[in-house]
Amino acid sequence: QVQLKESGPGLVQPSETLSLTCTVSGFSLTSYNVHWVRQPPGKGLEWMGVMWSGGSTDYNSALKSRLSISRDTSKNQVFLKMNSLQSEDTTTYYCAREGTGDFDYWGQGVMVTVSS
């Protein structure tokens, strides 16, 4: 069945770089788009960016200068890297598969705290 699972450090130092991995199963990264979404505690959902099935990417313009999304199709993994982390980057990060336009499957999310 379709599954997505985020992994990464729970704690990151301010100004450091965050590296997250989304490991997928049950579908091919070359057939489906995978998005990253984040959610600060008690707040709404923010779209971060997408790895299109063809291998290109798009980013939220507010994060574009700090964000990079890549993938390894052989390992069924999509990667998120974001630099210059600040306290406002303390959120839960989700990866999600795009179905017919919607995000039909989501990972469980990974909480990341930015603190020294």
Place this chain on the structure above:
Amino acid sequence: DIQMTQSPASLSASLEEIVTITCQASQDIGNWLAWYQQKPGKSPQLMIYGATSLADGVPSRFSGSRSGTQYSLRISRLQVEDIGIYYCLQAYSAPRTFGGGTKLELK
């Protein structure tokens, strides 16, 4: 970027009551609109896709509609398990954008 204006931000309703949540798109997005329900500590769950299609396993008391660039999620008879936060998502173009969310509580 396409803006999604969701209302109300919070809503208190009684069991069996009809509930309606709306999202207004800043431009034409066709039927590229999805609704999600999120419960505390959980990932969002797809409820409606294509503006009006019910996702698998979602009770038939949920429905979605569209009038121009205004989209609505309707719960015909509110149940306890429907409590949570609801978000709309425009899937017409990148960047994807979510509505601000509606917190649905029991009165």
